[in-house]
Amino acid sequence: MRYTTAGQLWNIISPREFVDFSYTVGYEDGLLSCGLSVDWSEQRPEFIRGFNHPCGWFCVPRKDNPQQSLLTGYIQTDLRGMIPQSAVDTAMASTLISFYADLRKALQKA
Numbered sequence: 001m002r003y004t005t006a007g008q009l010w011n012i013i014s015p016r017e018f019v020d021f022s023y024t025v026g027y028e029d030g031l032l033s034c035g036l037s038v039d040w041s042e043q044r045p046e047f048i049r050g051f052n053h054p055c056g057w058f059c060v061p062r063k064d065n066p067q068q069s070l071l072t073g074y075i076q077t078d079l080r081g082m083i084p085q086s087a088v089d090t091a092m093a094s095t096l097i098s099f100y101a102d103l104r105k106a107l108q109k110a
Contacts, residue, residue: 002040004047008091013083017047030060030069051078071103 004017022035034056043049053076062068079088 001035005050005095008095009087012087013079013091014081015047016050016079017044018050018052020052027058028060030058033057033059048079048081050080052076053078 001022002017002019005015007013007015019038019040020035021038022033024031024033026032034054035052036054037050037052055075055077056073058072059069060072062070077092
């Protein structure tokens, strides 16, 4: 899977691209999705190549309410490049909040 991110914080953090191997399988009546960045020689010059260490998402229905699921994510992203840590912390926090808000909206439509 090859995906890109937009620049963050008025492009203080440049756009990134990631190339990951991703695998999804059924797990305890839910899903387990895991991934890891892989080497890929083709690179677009307008992006900085980031790297995802082993990561994964578990989505398992709640036993007390099967209409709801618990989503747990483990991510270890190396954005690479020269970025102030405070900018990374701010951008990652807002990106994750947006991700979960967008996911909630998408699931409510489904």
